[in-house]
Amino acid sequence: MSRIEKCFERCAAENRKALVMYVTAGCPDLQTTEQLINGITAAGADIIELGVPFSDPMADGPTIQVSSQKALDAGTELKDILAMGGRIRTKTEAPMILFSYYNVILAYGTERLAAECAALGIDGWLIVDVPLEERDELLPIMHQHNLSLIPLIAPTTPPERAAKIVEDASGFVYYITVKGVTGARTSFKEDPAKKLATLRKLSPVPVVAGFGISTPEMAAETAKNADGIVVGSALVKLTLQDKSPEQIIKESIEFVSNLARALIK
Amino acid sequence: MNKTGHYGIYGGRYVAETLMPALTELTAAYEKCKKDPAFIKEFETYLQDYIGRKSPLYLASRLTEHCGGAQIYLKREDLNHTGAHKVNNTLGQALLAKYMGKKRLIAETGAGMHGVATATVAALFGFECEVFMGSEDIRRQAPNVQRMYALGAKVTAVDSGTATLKDAMNEALRNWITTVEETFYVIGTVAGPHPYPEMVKDFQSVIGTEAREQILEKCGRLPDEVIACVGGGSNAMGIFAGFEKDEQVKLIGVEAGGDGIDTPFHAASITGGQVGVLHGCKTYLLQDNDGQIHPTHSISAGLDYPGVGPEHAWFNDMKRAVYTVIDDKEAVEAFHILSRLEGIIPALESSHAIAEAMRRAPKMSPAEIIVVNLSGRGDKDMQSVVEYENEVNK
Numbered sequence: 324m325s326r327i328e329k330c331f332e333r334c335a336a337e338n339r340k341a342l343v344m345y346v347t348a349g350c351p352d353l354q355t356t357e358q359l360i361n362g363i364t365a366a367g368a369d370i371i372e373l374g375v376p377f378s379d380p381m382a383d384g385p386t387i388q389v390s391s392q393k394a395l396d397a398g399t400e401l402k403d404i405l406a407m408g409g410r411i412r413t414k415t416e417a418p419m420i421l422f423s424y425y426n427v428i429l430a431y432g433t434e435r436l437a438a439e440c441a442a443l444g445i446d447g448w449l450i451v452d453v454p455l456e457e458r459d460e461l462l463p464i465m466h467q468h469n470l471s472l473i474p475l476i477a478p479t480t481p482p483e484r485a486a487k488i489v490e491d492a493s494g495f496v497y498y499i500t501v502k503g504v505t506g507a508r509t510s511f512k513e514d515p516a517k518k519l520a521t522l523r524k525l526s527p528v529p530v531v532a533g534f535g536i537s538t539p540e541m542a543a544e545t546a547k548n549a550d551g552i553v554v555g556s557a558l559v560k561l562t563l564q565d566k567s568p569e570q571i572i573k574e575s576i577e578f579v580s581n582l583a584r585a586l587i588k
Numbered sequence: 589m590n591k592t593g594h595y596g597i598y599g600g601r602y603v604a605e606t607l608m609p610a611l612t613e614l615t616a617a618y619e620k621c622k623k624d625p626a627f628i629k630e631f632e633t634y635l636q637d638y639i640g641r642k643s644p645l646y647l648a649s650r651l652t653e654h655c656g657g658a659q660i661y662l663k664r665e666d667l668n669h670t671g672a673h674k675v676n677n678t679l680g681q682a683l684l685a686k687y688m689g690k691k692r693l694i695a696e697t698g699a700g701m702h703g704v705a706t707a708t709v710a711a712l713f714g715f716e717c718e719v720f721m722g723s724e725d726i727r728r729q730a731p732n733v734q735r736m737y738a739l740g741a742k743v744t745a746v747d748s749g750t751a752t753l754k755d756a757m758n759e760a761l762r763n764w765i766t767t768v769e770e771t772f773y774v775i776g777t778v779a780g781p782h783p784y785p786e787m788v789k790d791f792q793s794v795i796g797t798e799a800r801e802q803i804l805e806k807c808g809r810l811p812d813e814v815i816a817c818v819g820g821g822s823n824a825m826g827i828f829a830g831f832e833k834d835e836q837v838k839l840i841g842v843e844a845g846g847d848g849i850d851t852p853f854h855a856a857s858i859t860g861g862q863v864g865v866l867h868g869c870k871t872y873l874l875q876d877n878d879g880q881i882h883p884t885h886s887i888s889a890g891l892d893y894p895g896v897g898p899e900h901a902w903f904n905d906m907k908r909a910v911y912t913v914i915d916d917k918e919a920v921e922a923f924h925i926l927s928r929l930e931g932i933i934p935a936l937e938s939s940h941a942i943a944e945a946m947r948r949a950p951k952m953s954p955a956e957i958i959v960v961n962l963s964g965r966g967d968k969d970m971q972s973v974v975e976y977e978n979e980v981n982k
Contacts, residue, residue, distance in 0.1 A: 378749065378880040379866060381758040382604040382765060388748055400878055425602055425865040430879025452602040452865065456592060477606035479768060484609065502606060503766040 326446050327418045327471060327494045330369055331529045331550060340586040341551030342542075343531050344579060345372040345422060347390035347559050348407065349399025355568040357407050362576045363558075364415040367583025370495075370531075372449065372553065373408060375401055375423035382451045384506030386556040390563055401431050405439055412444035420473055420494075422449045433461060437468040447471030447494050455488050471495075476522055478502050478513065489526040497553065498522055498532045500545065507557040508535035511545075519548040539585035546586050554582060589899070593782020596905060598898035601781040602865045607761075610768045615783045617688045622790065627687060634679050635794060638712070639669045641676075643795075645802035645959070650929040651946075658812065658952035660945050662932070662962040663799045663827060672935065672964030673795060673823045674705035678774055680791030682709035685772035692716040692767070695774045696760040698725055698753035698819070699890035699937065700732025701964055702776030707741035715772075717741040720760045722751040725889045728975075731968050750883045753819075753893045757867050777820025778897030781868030785897050789825045796830020799959055807957060813838045813948065816961035817940040818911065819855065819891035821900045823963035828909060839908065841900060842944040844886035845915030853885035857896040858904050858911040871898045887916040887976055888936035890964075914940040914947075920976055922946055923966060935964035936972060 324332075334341045344363055348356050360371055376391035376399055383391070408419055421428075421440065428436060428450060440448075447470045453461060458472060465472045471494025476485050479502060489496050500515040501508065515532060523530050532545050533553025546552050561575050593599045601611055621627040635641045644664045652660045665673035678695075685693060693715045697703030703719040710717030719736055723745040726733050736743050749755040757780075764773045778785045778792075796814075803811050814831050816824035818841035831837040846854035854860060854874075861872040864879060874882040874894040886892045903909040914922075919936055922943035927933045934942055938961070945960045952958070966973075 379754060379758050381761040381867070382606075384762070392749075395880060426873070426875065426879040426881070428879075429864055430862075430875065430877065451604055452868070454601065454603060454605050454608045456601050456608070475605040477604070477609075479606050479609045481609060488605075499606060502768060504762045 325469070326416060330418050331495070334369060334551070338588050340546040340549065341369040341529070341531060342367055342583050342586055343370040343372060343533065343551055343553040344368040344558055345374055345553060345555030347374040347376060347387060347394055347562070348404045349376055349394030349397050350390040350559065350562050351393060351568070352397050353399060353403055353407055355571060357411065358568070359562070359572050359575050360411055361414055362572050363579040364417040366576045366580045368417065368579050369551070370418045370420065372420050372422040372555070373404060375404055375421055375427050377424040377427050380424060382504055384504040384556065386507065386559050386563070387505050390559045393563070401427060405443055405445070408445045409443035418446040420447045420449050421445060425450050425452050433464050437464045437470055440470055441468040447473055449473040449475070449497065473497055475499055478515070478518060482521060485522060486525050492526060492528045495529045495531055495550070496522065496526045498530055498549065499534045500532050501534045503534070505534055505556055507537035507560065509537065511535065515545065516548045539581045542582050543585040552586070589786055593786065595899045595902035597863070598870050598901040599782055599785060600870050601868060602870065603781045603868045604765055606765045607768060611781055618684060618783055618787050621684055621687055627683065631680055631683055635676065639675055639679065640667065641794065642798045643667050645799055645806065648930050651926060652949070654925065654929055655946055655949035657949040657954065658956040658958045659954065660949055661803065661811070661957065661959045663795060663959060665795060665823065665961060665963045666932070666934065666938070666965035670705050670708050671967065672701040672705065673792060673826060674702045674776060675708060676794055676826070677776065677788050677791040677822060678702065678705040678709045681772065681774045682713050682715065685715065686713055688772065690770060690772040692771045693774050694718050694720065694760050694763055694771055695776060696720050696753065696756040697776065698756070698892055699888065700725065700729040700736070700968060701890060703743070704732050704735045704739070706774045707736045707739035710741060711739045718763070719743050720746050720756040720763065722746050722753060722756050724751040725753065728972050729889055729968055730971065753889070754881065761867065777822040778825045778899060779820045779867060779869055779871065779895055785869065785899055788822050789829055789899065792822050792826025793829035795823065795826035795961065796828060799827055800830040803957065803959060810834050810837050811957040811959040812952070813840055813958045815840045815842060815941045815944050815958060817842045817891060817937050817963065818896060818900060819844065819893045819937065820895070821897040823961050825897060825899060827961040832908065838910070839903070840944060841909055841911045842940045843911055843913050844888055844891035844940060845913040846885040848915050849913045852882070855884035855886040855892050855894065856913045857894060858900065859913050866895050869898045871895050871901045887919060887972055888940065890935070890937040891940065912944055914943040916976065918943040920973060923973060932962070933966040934962055935966045936969045938963045
């Protein structure tokens with residue numbers, strides 16, 4: 324059984340929904356990111372999306388744009404993020420997913436990256452700009468190294484297309500709750516409940532919902548119709564504050580603990 | 589190109605899932621419209637009566653004499669309504685948006701010519717229009733910003749990244765993701781996800797079709813060389829389209845060399861880049877070893893882009909076209925020479941193509957023929973030229 328499967332099984336056994344947290348690696352610096360991830364996995368984050376910064380994050384809102392630029396300005400490179408992932412793996416069994424744009428993956432070399440991820444205990448990739456139509460150039464490499472390529476489903480995805488996307492999914496499926504870019508919101512314009520319910524029927528693997536979730540209340544509400552929820556920008560905002568790393572980590576742990584508590588049924 | 593929009597390894601549809609259904613819808617609508625006689629007739633009527641096509645093919649005899657070699661013909665896209673080739677494409681896409689029942693056009697722009705051309709057709713057909721433009725470009729292309737306002741468009745300044753064309757395109761994509769159902773994204777070049785590279789080429793191919801007929805009429809034979817500047821590459825692909833099957837015609841794309849191809853400050857993606865994925869397609873990109881996109885530089889805002897249309901990447905690899913580099917200095921020289929010898933002030937973008945023609949013509953015989961795509965006029969560039977010269981004369 325894969326680390327991701329075990330994770331969702333454990334959540335189910337503990338009668339709660341999975342909490343997936345996105346972190347921009349290297350914002351404000353990699354050392355802080357490492358301590359932050361160790362802290363939030365201990366505080367209830369079940370799965371970590373390791374955001375690999377890209378200069379042109381065109382599906383991201385201002386928060387992740389700024390955090391990506393900050394990480395790049397701090398000299399963050401993918402090889403250092405991978406090494407950090409390896410160190411984190413010695414402390415936690417929480418699945419880790421690289422979250423980025425295709426150009427960063429291509430530049431590193433897909434084969435090389437897949438082999439290194441497998442060796443270091445990184446469980447999969449989520450690549451924002453590789454849709455169904457282009458994923459065939461990646462899937463064989465991912466399968467070979469037992470990595471999951473996490474597919475995205477949008478509110479605009481018609482059901483027939485969603486069925487094709489999730490057909491042979493491994494790991495989990497990520498449902499984008501809003502028509503828009505990433506970023507914390509205070510409410511949803513359209514209730515994602517109905518589309519999530521349809522998707523959960525279609526999907527052979529768990530479905531998590533993300534984009535815009537910023538509070539424990541929104542997390543609890545969205546989680547009713549999903550196997551887990553993703554929070555990104557609201558956490559990244561904390562890491563962008565002009566405060567000491569200790570204070571940032573402390574506030575992040577508090578924030579994640581509150582989210583985790585909201586997900587217990 | 590295959591059915592999924594790949595040119596060899598290039599092209600494709602590397603976009604966020606939210607946009608995929610919109611691209612599928614767009615592809616289907618475009619496939620239908622391009623075979624629809626009513627659509628074709630409406631497009632052709634506007635090309636003629638509104639844009640003023642066909643554009644002349646002009647023998648630049650004083651420039652030819654100055655160079656002392658091949659005859660240089662200019663395809664006068666600068667004489668189109670709005671002053672550049674860009675409107676051929678925005679007209680086609682706006683008509684398509686009308687057929688699809690969309691209410692709102694968005695566009696990215698660098699030099700502002702595509703923004704003006706989009707604002708123009710938005711006014712013509714009654715669309716709401718928002719143009720995304722880097723704040724650095726807003727500064728150096730102020731006259732075009734005023735034109736967009738006059739045409740009723742909203743101009744949104746983009747401060748992220750390098751505040752130029754690539755960042756404007758990021759922001760336009762973000763806006764499209766957010767408003768995808770009512771919005772038609774009018775991409776200005778032969779880049780972006782499928783079907784844009786194909787569609788923009790089709791709408792711009794009128795340049796090459798006309799130029800081929802005109803040169804046959806005037807000279808009784810095909811040209812030896814066809815030269816055009818390449819940023820994203822729409823004017824080049826438009827004129828190349830008329831000659832790509834004529835294997836004896838050499839196609840030459842001219843990239844922006846900025847401060848020089850051996851410096852970090854240029855925008856020559858094919859000559860100085862590596863293969864990657866940006867803005868929906870796989871192509872040559874200016875990037876570092878980690879896949880981060882490089883800031884680019886060119887005196888010409890319209891060429892200041894780190895990528896290039898995927899079909900150009902393919903033409904390069906297949907050796908169907910060659911891609912050369914002209915730097916800022918050479919482009920400004922050509923700008924002055926054409927202005928003074930022919931009474932034509934070329935856009936700084938097109939000045940790169942003129943400079944390449946001036947480099948090649950003297951090595952050719954007077955019996956040989958070069959066709960240059962004069963893609964736009966230079967009124968918008970007076971400020972950039974003055975600033976450049978003040979800097980050089982310091």
